[in-house]
Structure formats: structure tokens, C-alpha cells
Amino acid sequence: MSIISRNVFKVLLRASPNVAARTIHTTAPNATLADLPDSRVNATLIPGDGVGPELVYAVQEVFKAAGVPVDFESYFFSEVNPTLSAPLEKVAASIAKNRVCLKGILATPDYSHTGELQTLNMKLRNELDLYANVVHVKSLPGVRSRHTNVDCVIIREQTEGEYSALEHETVKGVVECLKIVTAQKSQRIAKFAFDYATKNKRKKVTAVHKANIMKLGDGLFLRSCEAMAKLYPKIEFERMIVDNCTMQMVSNPQQFDVMVTPNLYGNIVDNLASGLVGGAGVVAGASYSADCVVFEPGARHTFSEAVGKNVANPTAMLLCSAKLLNHVNLPGYGEMIRNAVNKVLHDGKVRTKDIGGQSNTQEFTYAVIYNLQPLQKPTQ
Numbered sequence: 001m002s003i004i005s006r007n008v009f010k011v012l013l014r015a016s017p018n019v020a021a022r023t024i025h026t027t028a029p030n031a032t033l034a035d036l037p038d039s040r041v042n043a044t045l046i047p048g049d050g051v052g053p054e055l056v057y058a059v060q061e062v063f064k065a066a067g068v069p070v071d072f073e074s075y076f077f078s079e080v081n082p083t084l085s086a087p088l089e090k091v092a093a094s095i096a097k098n099r100v101c102l103k104g105i106l107a108t109p110d111y112s113h114t115g116e117l118q119t120l121n122m123k124l125r126n127e128l129d130l131y132a133n134v135v136h137v138k139s140l141p142g143v144r145s146r147h148t149n150v151d152c153v154i155i156r157e158q159t160e161g162e163y164s165a166l167e168h169e170t171v172k173g174v175v176e177c178l179k180i181v182t183a184q185k186s187q188r189i190a191k192f193a194f195d196y197a198t199k200n201k202r203k204k205v206t207a208v209h210k211a212n213i214m215k216l217g218d219g220l221f222l223r224s225c226e227a228m229a230k231l232y233p234k235i236e237f238e239r240m241i242v243d244n245c246t247m248q249m250v251s252n253p254q255q256f257d258v259m260v261t262p263n264l265y266g267n268i269v270d271n272l273a274s275g276l277v278g279g280a281g282v283v284a285g286a287s288y289s290a291d292c293v294v295f296e297p298g299a300r301h302t303f304s305e306a307v308g309k310n311v312a313n314p315t316a317m318l319l320c321s322a323k324l325l326n327h328v329n330l331p332g333y334g335e336m337i338r339n340a341v342n343k344v345l346h347d348g349k350v351r352t353k354d355i356g357g358q359s360n361t362q363e364f365t366y367a368v369i370y371n372l373q374p375l376q377k378p379t380q
Contacts, residue, residue, distance in 0.1 A: 045072035048104020050302025051312035058314035118165040130287040135298035141346035152256040156266025157189035186224035193260035274299040281313030340371040
């Protein structure tokens with residue numbers, strides 16, 4: 001029992017002797033992964049608020065069962081419990097050192113007219129220059145929804161725009177809020193979107209905007225996308241006003257491939273698109289800088305009302321962990337976890353309440369562990 005921890009085995013044995021036996025079988029030393037590394041990988045771990053710690057625990061249990069060679073450097077980081085939170089500088093330094101992070105959702109209190117305008121999420125993004133948020137929204141096997149065959153990628157610029165935290169009350173009852181749009185960052189996110197489309201063999205990029213009303217700010221963003229499109233003649237380019245975009249997404253989401261958006265529109269479209277394929281519990285995302293990546297659920301909901309009830313869906317966080325493993329050149333482990341999640345969803349015997357079942361978080365996690373099937377080394 002060198003790969004699976006004794007604690008995980010004991011939990012599985014109590015849950016089901018068959019599950020425990022199957023887990024040992026699938027993680028036995030003779031079932032060697034093709035990408036088994038010579039050394040372990042370090043990653044920063046931020047459990048987050050709400051059900052985040054429960055979802056992260058599910059990932060850790062799956063990693064133990066699969067023998068994933070990743071060591072987490074864990075930090076409690078929270079805006080709702082600031083006295084217990086690790087300092088921003090320490091957390092950012094850990095992510096910068098490890099270059100990868102698995103992160104739960106951080107809750108943002110409503111400070112109304114007082115307090116810090118810039119949220120902890122915004123501070124972390126600015127500290128690390130996590131300028132590109134990428135959410136891949138895809139229909140999952142066995143998850144029933146109004147639409148099928150949805151497969152689009154939403155790329156959001158997340159360091160400026162409406163989230164610049166530049167607000168002030170000029171006179172009583174009059175608030176001015178500045179929306180910052182720069183050519184440099186608009187061009188950078190446009191290039192990221194076209195590069196992503198090229199690398200992942202995508203055919204179309206849609207720029208989402210409101211340049212018909214915000215002629216200068218959104219106009220600059222749109223012109224930057226148009227200029228970048230000319231450098232990628234093999235990628236189809238289209239423009240779409242954001243209100244029309246939301247209508248098109250709920251009526252015909254299959255028309256979208258890669259979408260590139262300013263900050264606020266991307267946040268809205270992310271959540272709307274997540275609802276099309278099963279909700280916040282099933283969509284993974286990631287935030288990129290030039291030097292590091294933070295993997296986090298694609299829809300920003302802490303599900304705080306479910307804390308301690310063992311009902312949250314760990315699918316999104318598990319898919320985030322699979323993306324992390326691909327990023328650190330452990331694709332075999334990533335594929336193993338993704339295949340296990342898809343098998344559980346496809347079979348439909350174990351489902352959490354948010355996707356029409358009655359199973360709890362632990363039961364879903366055990367089912368994923370039971371379905372782990374390691375990849376064999378190719379024969380020489």
C-alpha cells in the first residue's frame with residue numbers, strides 16, 4: 001500500500017469493501033503510468049470560502065488514491081475571515097514560486113459605502129497579473145440540460161474594465177465609477193484569445209462588446225480585437241453586442257467557439273454559460289499570467305448555505321485539478337481523473353442534488369476513486 005494512503009483505504013473500506021479492493025487494484029505499482037515522473041511537483045492550494053474546503057478535500061482524496069505526485073502548499077486565504085487569513089504577499093509569493101495553484105472560490109463581502117473597494121480576488125490578480133480568465137463550457141455526459149453539444153471557451157480580461165475599483169461619491173447621492181480600458185491590455189487579451197484558438201484548433205473568435213453605447217472604452221477594446229484578427233487570417237472573427245450575445249447563448253449556444261470579453265461581460269457570460277451545462281458545480285476555469293496559472297471553478301459561487309452539509313458537487317474542482325495536472329506535464333494522471341469523473345456522470349448512479357441526484361459529496365468522491373483506471377506504459 002505504497003501509493004494509496006492507509007487513511008484513504010480505511011475510509012473506502014468503511015464505505016464499501018469492493019471499492020477499497022478496486023482502488024488498490026487500480027493503483028498497484030504494476031499499473032505504472034506512462035508519465036510517472038522522477039520527482040514530485042509542488043503546487044499552492046487555497047481552499048477558499050463556503051464549500052471550497054470540502055471540494056478541495058475531495059481532490060486531495062482522489063489524488064491520494066491515484067498516487068498523483070503533487071505536494072500542496074496550503075494557505076487559508078479569506079476576506080470574510082481576515083484575522084485568520086494568510087497575508088496576500090505570502091500567498092502571492094507561494095504561487096509565483098510554484099507557478100501553479102488550485103484555488104477555491106473566495107467570498108466577497110458587501111462593504112456598501114465603507115471599507116476597501118478592491119476585493120481580495122482583485123488584489124491577487126493584480127499582484128500576479130492574472131490577466132486572462134479562461135472558462136471552457138462543455139456539455140458533460142449524463143448531465144441533463146436544455147442544450148446539448150455545447151462546447152465554447154470564454155476568455156475574459158480580468159485586470160481592468162469595470163473592476164478597476166475606482167469609485168467615489170462626488171456629492172451626496174452621486175457616485176462616479178471609472179471604467180478603465182487600455183490599448184495594451186485589450187491587445188494582450190485579444191492576442192491570448194487568438195493564440196488559444198490556434199493552439200487548440202478552434203475555428204472562430206467572437207469579440208463581445210457594447211461599443212454602440214460605450215464608444216470610447218468598448219470601442220478601443222473592439223478595435224484592438226479587430227486589429228489582432230487581421231494577423232490570424234485562418235481564424236474566423238465576428239463581433240457581437242453583449243446583450244445580443246446573452247440572448248444568442250440561451251437560444252443557440254452551439255454557434256459559439258472562442259469568445260473574448262472585457263471584464264464585466266466575461267463574468268456575466270461565464271455564469272450564464274455554466275447554467276447551460278449543469279451549473280456552477282460542473283464547470284472548471286483557470287486564470288493565467290505570463291508566469292503562473294491559478295486553477296479555479298469557472299462560475300464564482302461559494303455555495304455558503306451548503307457548508308458542512310456534504311451536498312456540494314466536486315466535479316468542477318476535480319476537472320480543475322485535471323487541468324492542473326495537464327499543465328504540469330502529468331497528462332496521464334489528468335486524463336485518469338477526467339475519465340473517472342466522466343464515467344461517474346455518464347453512468348448516472350451517483351449524482352449530487354444539483355444535477356438531479358441524491359448522492360452526497362463523499363459518495364461522489366468515492367465513486368470517482370472507484371472508477372480510476374490508470375494508463376499503462378506503452379509497450380516497446
